[in-house]
Amino acid sequence: MKKVLTIAGSDSCGGAGIQADLKTMSALGVYGMSVITAVTCQNTKGVFDVQEINKNIVGSQIRCIFDDIKVDAVKIGMVSNSEIVKTIRELLLDYKAKNIVVDPVIISKSGYFLLKPEAVEELKKLISISHIVTPNIPEAESLTGFKIEDEEHMKKAALEISKMGPKWVLIKGGHRCNDANDILYTGQKFIKIPGKRIETVNTHGTGCTLSSAIASHLAKGIDIEESVKKSKNYITNAIENSFSIGHGVGPLGHFIELYNKANVDYK
Ligand SMILES: Nc1ncnc2c1ncn2[C@@H]1O[C@H](COP(=O)(O)OP(=O)(O)O)[C@@H](O)[C@H]1O
Numbered sequence: 001m002k003k004v005l006t007i008a009g010s011d012s013c014g015g016a017g018i019q020a021d022l023k024t025m026s027a028l029g030v031y032g033m034s035v036i037t038a039v040t041c042q043n044t045k046g047v048f049d050v051q052e053i054n055k056n057i058v059g060s061q062i063r064c065i066f067d068d069i070k071v072d073a074v075k076i077g078m079v080s081n082s083e084i085v086k087t088i089r090e091l092l093l094d095y096k097a098k099n100i101v102v103d104p105v106i107i108s109k110s111g112y113f114l115l116k117p118e119a120v121e122e123l124k125k126l127i128s129i130s131h132i133v134t135p136n137i138p139e140a141e142s143l144t145g146f147k148i149e150d151e152e153h154m155k156k157a158a159l160e161i162s163k164m165g166p167k168w169v170l171i172k173g174g175h176r177c178n179d180a181n182d183i184l185y186t187g188q189k190f191i192k193i194p195g196k197r198i199e200t201v202n203t204h205g206t207g208c209t210l211s212s213a214i215a216s217h218l219a220k221g222i223d224i225e226e227s228v229k230k231s232k233n234y235i236t237n238a239i240e241n242s243f244s245i246g247h248g249v250g251p252l253g254h255f256i257e258l259y260n261k262a263n264v265d266y267k
């Protein structure tokens with residue numbers, strides 16, 4: 001069985017972060033492992049508190065895994081502060097980690113800063129060692145410094161972010177209200193990943209789920225364009241099967257039987 005590591009924050013209500021990552025990996029038939037960077041106190045209404053994990057403990061978790069287990073892909077989400085980001089980058093380089101997917105988590109949907117503003121420069125260095133980076137529109141705006149209002153701007157942002165050194169860039173369009181099209185940049189060309197917009201408030205953890213699905217597909221040896229397309233199918237189905245559990249933004253449905261029944265092209 002392929003083994004995929006998520007390095008991210010814990011979400012107590014189970015919709016995003018480590019919990020969403022592990023649910024996605026299980027649904028896609030890979031073995032999920034975790035390095036926790038922060039414990040967030042969170043529910044469907046928002047993030048209320050955060051305890052960052054000491055960088056030495058983050059480093060120690062990474063070493064425990066790589067010293068013992070062959071890791072087929074790594075997904076990185078919430079990384080909280082620059083010391084943690086630097087530790088992760090240095091260790092992944094030391095261990096020659098492959099198939100690194102960076103979801104540059106900066107701000108939650110509920111508006112909480114999950115990354116200290118001073119850590120954005122360090123985050124760019126982490127992006128430089130990634131196979132693919134998957135910013136949403138607000139994150140792409142933070143990374144590039146310009147406003148994104150249409151698909152041309154998404155392409156411009158992809159080009160700018162590509163200069164930071166990742167192999168591929170996926171700009172996610174979930175924050176635009178008319179469609180759910182994403183733009184993939186291969187370093188040479190743009191590929192539009194079309195998506196139909198689903199009207200629901202329950203979109204907690206969409207970015208975490210998409211990046212974990214990409215890492216899971218890469219781990220299986222599927223090429224990057226196909227991994228992104230399959231993961232887009234997975235996220236669309238998970239949003240279609242999302243549901244309410246509290247008073248705010250509910251989680252996605254990681255129900256592999258519904259995914260298979262939807263007859264999406266899944267390997
Ligand atoms: N309401 C929606 N309907 C369909 N797809 C969506 C919807 N919201 C987000 N997506 C898709 O989910 C994926 C994650 O995007 P996004 O929500 O922008 O990420 P993030 O969670 O990082 O903000 C993208 O493929 C995006 O197009």
Ligand SMILES: Cc1ncc(COP(=O)(O)O)c(N)n1
Pocket residue numbers: 008009010011016017018040042077078105107108109110114203204205206207208
């Ligand atoms: C631990 C953690 N990681 C990531 C997110 C982003 O998810 P969303 O954008 O859906 O709030 C989150 N809310 N919590």
